[in-house]
Amino acid sequence: xxxxxxxxxxxxxxxxxxxxxxxxxxxxxxxxxxxxxxxxxxxxxxxxxxxxxxxxxxxxxxxxxxxxxxxxxxxxxxxxxxxxxxxxxxxxxxxxxxxxxxxxxxxxxxxxxxxxxxxxxxxxxxxxxxxxxxxxxxxx
Amino acid sequence: xxxxxxxxxxxxxxxxxxxxxxxxxxxxxxxxxxxxxxxxxxxxxxxxxxxxxxxxxxxxxxxxxxxxxxxxxxxxxxxxxxxxxxxxxxxxxxxxxxxxxxxxxxxxxxxxxxxxxxxxxxxxxxxxxxxxxx
Numbered sequence: 381x382x383x384x385x386x387x388x389x390x391x392x393x394x395x396x397x398x399x400x401x402x403x404x405x406x407x408x409x410x411x412x413x414x415x416x417x418x419x420x421x422x423x424x425x426x427x428x429x430x431x432x433x434x435x436x437x438x439x440x441x442x443x444x445x446x447x448x449x450x451x452x453x454x455x456x457x458x459x460x461x462x463x464x465x466x467x468x469x470x471x472x473x474x475x476x477x478x479x480x481x482x483x484x485x486x487x488x489x490x491x492x493x494x495x496x497x498x499x500x501x502x503x504x505x506x507x508x509x510x511x512x513x514x515x516x517x518x519x520x
Numbered sequence: 521x522x523x524x525x526x527x528x529x530x531x532x533x534x535x536x537x538x539x540x541x542x543x544x545x546x547x548x549x550x551x552x553x554x555x556x557x558x559x560x561x562x563x564x565x566x567x568x569x570x571x572x573x574x575x576x577x578x579x580x581x582x583x584x585x586x587x588x589x590x591x592x593x594x595x596x597x598x599x600x601x602x603x604x605x606x607x608x609x610x611x612x613x614x615x616x617x618x619x620x621x622x623x624x625x626x627x628x629x630x631x632x633x634x635x636x637x638x639x640x641x642x643x644x645x646x647x648x649x650x651x652x653x654x
Contacts, residue, residue, distance in 0.1 A: 406634070410545065413548060413549075413552060423548065426544065430541040431541045434539065458584065461612065461613065462584075464612045465539055465582070466539050466541045466542060468612050469542040469545045469546075469631060470541060
């Protein structure tokens, strides 16, 4: 496909990610850094890849904790906090908000609530992961 | 690990952060602001750097890290007599500000730290360093 068409597709994807609230100004800042030469080309892709790998691992760890007969809610807290930090650093707004929503359930030590909250986190993460992967394919 | 912005080595920054993606983002911001960046993965690595005699103009700490937290590291580093180095707490934790300020941090910035917030902080460190050299 012609470069211009691919660029248009990429721009449309990025615009959609912003207007739906999937990403926020933090992601915009990372893009600006790459575009104005403040960081190497591929910087945004590197950040997105690291985030995807990190979040994949954290979500799996939380699921394993919630699968235990006795749930260690302090560890769940620590993992969710970690995911909140990494998602906010890349601008994955919906994942960050899902992490914030999670807090009330592990503070209440509600396994059922945590499972529902984890499902939301996983859903938001899958959405942004798919978009990031499409973005990286278009950038190549 | 040390990273250097090409041609500029005016401010020595230590970034203490266990999450890799957060390290990448913040270190990129610092390099963009022409800082010489050293990375530590937790509070103990940061303390060890000071024990080795390394000098920094500014240290940015995440709060919750394995082995040693940011506030714990600040207590130990300040106890070494490192009162001049600017210590900045950075965290997504809503209750982190008190944890950092109560142990001697100069500043707390919530995550995610933006370039607009970091720029003036680095400029203040540059200005102080210039004044100290006069």
